[in-house]
Amino acid sequence: xxxxxxxxxxxxxxxxxxxxxxxxxxxxxxxxxxxxxxxxxxxxxxxxxxxxxxxxxxxxxxxxxxxxxxxxxxxxxxxxxxxxxxxxxxxxxxxxxxxxxxxxxxxxxxxxxxxxxxxxxxxxxxxxxxxxxxxxxxxxxxxxxxxxxxxxxxxxxxxxxxxxxxxxxxxxxxxxxxxxxxxxxxxxxxxxxxxxxxxxxxxxxxxxxxxxxxxxxxxxxxxxxxx
Numbered sequence: 001x002x003x004x005x006x007x008x009x010x011x012x013x014x015x016x017x018x019x020x021x022x023x024x025x026x027x028x029x030x031x032x033x034x035x036x037x038x039x040x041x042x043x044x045x046x047x048x049x050x051x052x053x054x055x056x057x058x059x060x061x062x063x064x065x066x067x068x069x070x071x072x073x074x075x076x077x078x079x080x081x082x083x084x085x086x087x088x089x090x091x092x093x094x095x096x097x098x099x100x101x102x103x104x105x106x107x108x109x110x111x112x113x114x115x116x117x118x119x120x121x122x123x124x125x126x127x128x129x130x131x132x133x134x135x136x137x138x139x140x141x142x143x144x145x146x147x148x149x150x151x152x153x154x155x156x157x158x159x160x161x162x163x164x165x166x167x168x169x170x171x172x173x174x175x176x177x178x179x180x181x182x183x184x185x186x187x188x189x190x191x192x193x194x195x196x197x198x199x200x201x202x203x204x205x206x207x208x209x210x211x212x213x214x215x216x217x218x219x220x221x222x223x224x225x226x227x
Contacts, residue, residue, distance in 0.1 A: 054075075
């Protein structure tokens with residue numbers, strides 16, 4: 001584990017003006033695991049875990065790990081690739097649909113759900129995608145879900161500053177639209193949810209997970225490419 005943390009810190013700090021690595025790893029590290037599709041598990045330094053968009057079997061070509069016991073689940077859209085909340089082995093707090101809109105709190109974590117409607121003139125839950133933001137260990141995350149187009153100024157103001165951005169690769173967005181969205185949000189780290197696209201500096205991570213602290217974030221936008 002220590003070697004993995006050291007490796008990831010080195011990857012994240014490439015291109016950061018030659019900033020030297022510290023001898024010991026920072027105490028407060030958050031862990032990110034990509035589980036397939038848009039499903040990501042983010043775990044704080046005290047063990048609180050948040051799971052995004054758990055998928056149904058057969059929709060991604062992968063299976064979710066078992067047992068799976070997140071404290072919080074975020075569902076961006078009611079579709080088989082994102083709403084398999086029955087895959088978990090406990091009873092987490094679930095945010096989805098109208099219950100996910102606005103500012104909520106669970107396990108001491110403040111979560112904002114920003115609704116993006118397919119048709120702005122018909123603001124129904126059926127045509128809604130929720131973009132979620134939350135903060136763990138001083139790092140602000142944003143999960144775009146099934147976003148279909150670049151963001152308007154109001155949605156951007158609701159999202160605010162972001163450190164780590166999860167960007168969908170499969171779906172309705174073109175590569176140029178994904179580039180435009182990253183340019184709008186200007187995160188420190190980009191995590192593609194899928195393969196075949198990257199933005200800015202690219203660093204390879206030799207596994208499906210990594211741990212880091214806020215102090216380890218790069219100064220320039222960097223895409224982490226997972227195996």
